Amino acid sequence: MHKQQFAQWFNKKIMMTYKENPKSVSLTLLSLARGPDKRVNFHSGYYINGFRFHFKTREKNRRTQNSGVMVRGENDGSISYYGTLIKVIELRYTEGLRVVLFQCDWYDITREGIGYKKDHHGITTINKARLLNTQEPFVLASQCIQVYYVPCIKDPNCATVIETKPRNLFQMPEDDDGDDSDEAYHEEIISSSTTQGIENAEDDELNWSREGLEDL
Incomplete structure (x- = not known):
């Protein structure tokens, strides 16, 4: 109810301001106030932030x-949320604005020792049998970091969280001045946009054999 009231208030406020002074409202705000198209696009996978995501199924x-998802905490990042991707939804607004949402099953990180554990090395283990009871399964795709879950030998319901490094992320060597910088050089392979649907891209289906050569 609160979200519906906010959406109605936001639409009314922006539209009134736009009628009084059109130049005071940006096209982005005007597009958001009008709301998204009722028709949405679904993707079977998505490439963003250097990560390639697919559904768990x-x-x-x-x-x-490729379905593991992590969202860092907003403040000091001490609390992170872990889940698995089940849907990729793209909302389209006027003026060409697009918003991509990930719908996930989130694991319970509210109770330490039951939903998750963190050892003295900072390694996090989550209980995959316990899901977070939430009415907000969606998160912005731009907020997501990819992780994968390694099953524990002693307890099959538990899994260790391993953070994935983005593709095309290269650690640059130290410069001649001895600057011990940890900054990495990120080479984007997509020229038009940093995000892209990947419905047809599959690593497992690449043909690594050389064709056109006679057998030796």
Whole structure:
């Protein structure tokens, strides 16, 4: 109810301001106030922030794991949220504005020792049998970091969280001045946008054999 009231108030406020002084309202705010198109796009996968995401259901009989999602805490980042991707939804607004949402099953990180554990090395283990009871399963795709879950030997319901490094992220060597900088050089491979749907891109289906050569 609160969210519906805010959306109505936001629409009314922006539209009134736009009628009084059109130049005082940016096209982005005007687009958001009008709301998204009722028709939405669904993607079977998505490439963003250097990570390639797929649904959990697509990992069956595959050697790769691309559905793990992590969202860092807003303040000091001490609390992170972990889940698995189940849907990718793209909302389209006027003026070409697009918003991509990830719908996830989130694991319970509210109770330490039951939902998750963190050892003295800072390694996090989550209980995959306990999901977070929330009415907000959606998160902005731009907020997501990819992780994968390694099953524990003693307890099959538990898994250790391993953070994935983005693709095309290279650690640059130290310069001649001895600057011990930890900054990394991120080479984007997409020229038009840093995000892209990847419905047809599959690592597992690449053909690594050389064709056109006679057998030796």
